[in-house]
Amino acid sequence: MSPLSAALAALRVYAVGAAVVVAQLLRRRLRGFAEPVFPLQLERVAIVTGGTDGIGYSTAKHLAKLGMHVIIGGNNQGKAEEAVRKIKEETLNDKVEFLYCDLASMRSIQQFVQRFKMKKIPLHVLVNNAGVMMVPQRTTEDGFEEHFGVNYLGHFLLTNLLLDTLRESGAPGRSARVVTVSSATHYVGELNLDDLQSSKSYSAHAAYAQSKLALVLFTYHLQALLEATGSPVTANVADPGVVDTDLYRHVFWGTRLIKKLFGWCLFKTPDEGAWTSVYAAVTPALEGRGGRYLYNEKETKSLAVTYDLELQRQLWARSCRMTGIADVTQEAFRG
Numbered sequence: 001m002s003p004l005s006a007a008l009a010a011l012r013v014y015a016v017g018a019a020v021v022v023a024q025l026l027r028r029r030l031r032g033f034a035e036p037v038f039p040l041q042l043e044r045v046a047i048v049t050g051g052t053d054g055i056g057y058s059t060a061k062h063l064a065k066l067g068m069h070v071i072i073g074g075n076n077q078g079k080a081e082e083a084v085r086k087i088k089e090e091t092l093n094d095k096v097e098f099l100y101c102d103l104a105s106m107r108s109i110q111q112f113v114q115r116f117k118m119k120k121i122p123l124h125v126l127v128n129n130a131g132v133m134m135v136p137q138r139t140t141e142d143g144f145e146e147h148f149g150v151n152y153l154g155h156f157l158l159t160n161l162l163l164d165t166l167r168e169s170g171a172p173g174r175s176a177r178v179v180t181v182s183s184a185t186h187y188v189g190e191l192n193l194d195d196l197q198s199s200k201s202y203s204a205h206a207a208y209a210q211s212k213l214a215l216v217l218f219t220y221h222l223q224a225l226l227e228a229t230g231s232p233v234t235a236n237v238a239d240p241g242v243v244d245t246d247l248y249r250h251v252f253w254g255t256r257l258i259k260k261l262f263g264w265c266l267f268k269t270p271d272e273g274a275w276t277s278v279y280a281a282v283t284p285a286l287e288g289r290g291g292r293y294l295y296n297e298k299e300t301k302s303l304a305v306t307y308d309l310e311l312q313r314q315l316w317a318r319s320c321r322m323t324g325i326a327d328v329t330q331e332a333f334r335g
């Protein structure tokens with residue numbers, strides 16, 4: 001990517017971020033962010049990736065508060081013990097645990113799924129939350145560009161390996177749910193099918209936006225597959241807004257300074273940022289409804305290209321090849 005294209009990609013990402021921040025500021029001044037009320041979720045089990053920090057931590061905490069058995073999947077072993085202890089203490093729910101899962105490693109994802117399945121418990125909610133943003137160019141254990149590999153492909157593999165358990169755990173009228181956290185940056189993302197790994201040219205901004213766009217395409221195709229096979233599982237996208245977390249550690253220093261000085265009024269708190277994920281995970285209003293892009297606990301339109309069925313199919317097929325998953329698209333749609 002030429003320096004000019006990289007600068008334009010960065011400008012587009014910052015422009016969309018600024019637009020979201022202005023909308024959040026207005027909303028905070030006009031009516032604020034009220035904590036939604038959800039029904040208890042006793043006897044239900046959730047996995048939250050990246051649940052040791054930021055939005056994932058708040059999501060895990062909210063779900064635990066509702067009585068769910070919450071399993072945090074993450075690569076931050078150091079923070080895990082403290083996160084689990086704090087959630088247990090605050091929610092008085094003892095069924096909170098951590099299982100190591102490095103989304104930058106297909107082997108680690110497979111081991112995580114194996115360990116989870118050995119517990120012989122159901123799975124009602126999978127929150128694909130973990131992510132990295134604007135990291136320097138580097139690759140995962142399997143050689144994938146890190147944004148694409150961790151944010152998108154790791155969750156693609158994880159979801160597919162857990163689909164059988166989700167199917168068995170869902171029931172008509174009480175579906176299991178896959179909630180995938182994307183971002184407003186997907187609106188300025190471009191999916192480069194000829195260079196998904198950004199190997200010909202790298203821009204951290206473009207790579208992040210592409211990974212978030214891929215997650216939306218993935219969710220819509222997954223929902224179509226679930227519907228075609230009559231599975232009691234739904235898949236939706238949650239957009240948290242702009243949230244005050246450590247995700248910004250690699251961004252331009254000026255943005256970090258603004259976040260430090262004005263984050264308290266411009267950004268959502270991690271709790272506020274988690275509400276859309278929690279809403280997607282448990283609200284009765286979404287029972288049996290999938291394939292939606294949710295923002296501020298409401299359905300909204302995603303980028304036009306995300307509804308392109310052929311693009312969804314092509315990305316799914318390539319992702320299957322990259323992760324060694326069987327592509328069941330043709331037989332699902334034939335049957």
Ligand SMILES: NC(=O)c1ccc[n+]([C@@H]2O[C@H](COP(=O)([O-])OP(=O)(O)OC[C@H]3O[C@@H](n4cnc5c(N)ncnc54)[C@H](O)[C@@H]3O)[C@@H](O)[C@H]2O)c1
Nearest residue numbers: 050053054055075102103104129130131183242243245247
């Ligand atoms: N913060 C925001 O403004 C914002 C905006 C839009 C979308 N999001 C999305 O929200 C999600 C959560 O981000 P956050 O803001 O809480 O950031 P965060 O940095 O606080 O948390 C990210 C989590 O992902 C985990 N993670 C990173 N690499 C991993 C790996 N290889 N394997 C397993 N886990 C890994 C981290 O350990 C951490 O727990 C991300 O998907 C992010 O893209 C955040």
